[in-house]
Amino acid sequence: MTFLSGIAASNGIAIAKAYRLVEPDLSFEQTKIDDAAEEVERFRQAMNKSKAELEVIRDRAKIDLGEDKAAIFEAHLLVLSDPELNTPIEDKITSEHVNAESALKETADMFVMMFEQMDNEYMKERAADIRDVTKRVLSHLLGVQVVNPSMIAEEVIIVAEDLTPSDTAQLNRQFVKGFTTNIGGRTSHSAIMARSLEIPAVVGTKTATEAINNGDLVIVDGLKGEVHINPTSELVEQYRNIHEEYEAQKAEWAKLVNEPTVSADNHHVELVANIGTPNDLKGVTANGGEGVGLYRTEFLYMGRDQLPTEEEQFEAYKAVLEGMAGKPVVVRTLDIGGDKELPYLELPKEMNPFLGFRAIRLCLEEQGIFRTQLRALLRASSYGNLKIMFPMIATLDEFRAAKAILEEEKQKLLTEGQKVADKIELGIMVEIPSTAVLADQFAKEVDFFSIGTNDLIQYTMAADRMNQRVSYLYQPYSPSILRLVKMVIDASHAEGKWTGMCGEMAGDETAIPILLGLGLDEFSMSATSILKARSLIRNLKKSDMEKLAQEVLNMQTTSQVIEAVNLATTK
Numbered sequence: 001m002t003f004l005s006g007i008a009a010s011n012g013i014a015i016a017k018a019y020r021l022v023e024p025d026l027s028f029e030q031t032k033i034d035d036a037a038e039e040v041e042r043f044r045q046a047m048n049k050s051k052a053e054l055e056v057i058r059d060r061a062k063i064d065l066g067e068d069k070a071a072i073f074e075a076h077l078l079v080l081s082d083p084e085l086n087t088p089i090e091d092k093i094t095s096e097h098v099n100a101e102s103a104l105k106e107t108a109d110m111f112v113m114m115f116e117q118m119d120n121e122y123m124k125e126r127a128a129d130i131r132d133v134t135k136r137v138l139s140h141l142l143g144v145q146v147v148n149p150s151m152i153a154e155e156v157i158i159v160a161e162d163l164t165p166s167d168t169a170q171l172n173r174q175f176v177k178g179f180t181t182n183i184g185g186r187t188s189h190s191a192i193m194a195r196s197l198e199i200p201a202v203v204g205t206k207t208a209t210e211a212i213n214n215g216d217l218v219i220v221d222g223l224k225g226e227v228h229i230n231p232t233s234e235l236v237e238q239y240r241n242i243h244e245e246y247e248a249q250k251a252e253w254a255k256l257v258n259e260p261t262v263s264a265d266n267h268h269v270e271l272v273a274n275i276g277t278p279n280d281l282k283g284v285t286a287n288g289g290e291g292v293g294l295y296r297t298e299f300l301y302m303g304r305d306q307l308p309t310e311e312e313q314f315e316a317y318k319a320v321l322e323g324m325a326g327k328p329v330v331v332r333t334l335d336i337g338g339d340k341e342l343p344y345l346e347l348p349k350e351m352n353p354f355l356g357f358r359a360i361r362l363c364l365e366e367q368g369i370f371r372t373q374l375r376a377l378l379r380a381s382s383y384g385n386l387k388i389m390f391p392m393i394a395t396l397d398e399f400r401a402a403k404a405i406l407e408e409e410k411q412k413l414l415t416e417g418q419k420v421a422d423k424i425e426l427g428i429m430v431e432i433p434s435t436a437v438l439a440d441q442f443a444k445e446v447d448f449f450s451i452g453t454n455d456l457i458q459y460t461m462a463a464d465r466m467n468q469r470v471s472y473l474y475q476p477y478s479p480s481i482l483r484l485v486k487m488v489i490d491a492s493h494a495e496g497k498w499t500g501m502c503g504e505m506a507g508d509e510t511a512i513p514i515l516l517g518l519g520l521d522e523f524s525m526s527a528t529s530i531l532k533a534r535s536l537i538r539n540l541k542k543s544d545m546e547k548l549a550q551e552v553l554n555m556q557t558t559s560q561v562i563e564a565v566n567l568a569t570t571k
């Protein structure tokens, strides 16, 4: 028996035989050909077969994963039909009398090299698309069977170096019980896909493809991030029990789907979801979300080569508002910059992008972009319960300037005879310590706060949220963070306003008891965490958690806080 440890990327337990997804051998020799026309025809046929194959994969991805995740295959199809790539290949076959394989490979390599050298994320992605498409066409030219996960017809665990979106989209949920990969992290593409497909997964094991042979019995423990290869029958039995317990637990949580989120002493809080696209709404409803607490609109602006139009945005916002049927939907205006780049805006490189020209700072300067988004939002407002919030607000002046622009656009729309909802709550993200400290002043002017702990923690601790080496400082339960959270909640309540939280901390089991005690009104998290959080809150008394909160605010270290929460929640 062998054991591997990795990152728990998607919850659940899977036990099945291993199916290795390994790269096919695509090597070939360059040869001279006699009949160039015949060779061009062979190339065209390989292109057509690849096209037909990609269309099937794209359509399946649309059904299983949604439009946005299927978009990558659309990009691959575009590469296939691009004459700028195809014409030079055919010309090379005709003029140099070389086989199609080498004409394809040499031409594609040239484009890949050219795009990769550009200091532009968008072009780098195009290079990856060309590489992916070239492999597919080569496999058809060589008559090599590309491993085809969609053809799997028995229960398996996929073992791979990494899973590309194209691999993941082909996974047949009926047979693919789990997967494990050598590389990747919790936010890598494969991990995100696994969560939306609800397939248990452990990524980043480093050696899964070396350690696991085809047909080995494998246990993927997506709860702990462990992989067991050819386990003893006792361990299999143990894991079957854990799996059953987990499924029973999920079934218990599922009973709460239509229940309100009330503590054991009858205090109501709202459990809402973080979404990135209208397609995520299915998950919100299935998991009993009471609304949307954070719609990250920047995804609308990504994976394309120009800004979305007002009309495109209006359709997306309207779809989300109608989909939530009157439940609250908090839409955050564009939060670009930092780790979220928009290559087509061509902004200069900065020394400290997280401290630079981003989010509301960019919107207040590039007002055309901001105004288009606000108009789309205002027009969509009459289709549901819209609340708007501005990201990365550092000063009251910024909030007032953004609000004034919103008001101007509203007046313009009304003059044009467009319909706009009478009352749209207007709030801010609290992600910058200055805003938390000055929350009492902000609370007089905003309708609500939403605490963005992902950034608030990094700015408070001066520890980059993506840097592994300083991750020991990135501590949500630090009493310093908890005090800032308390300041914000208290300030809002003093003015009769409400506070939500949409950073990852809101869905964290250890943080929830403290946040309940501090009086947080709204918890916004990934949809799949909602039912578990609801179950936890229903078992806690707010009055007890108030005492716990008071206690931890006066503690010195993170570990003391964790210990106190464990003690308070296990009695």
Ligand SMILES: C=C(OP(=O)(O)O)C(=O)O
Binding pocket: 294, 296, 335, 431, 451, 452, 453, 454, 455, 456, 502, 503, 504
């Ligand atoms: C929710 C947040 O925003 P994002 O993760 O998109 O920066 C946050 O900072 O907590």
Ligand SMILES: [Mg+2]
Binding pocket: 431, 452, 454, 455
């Ligand atoms: Mg943020």
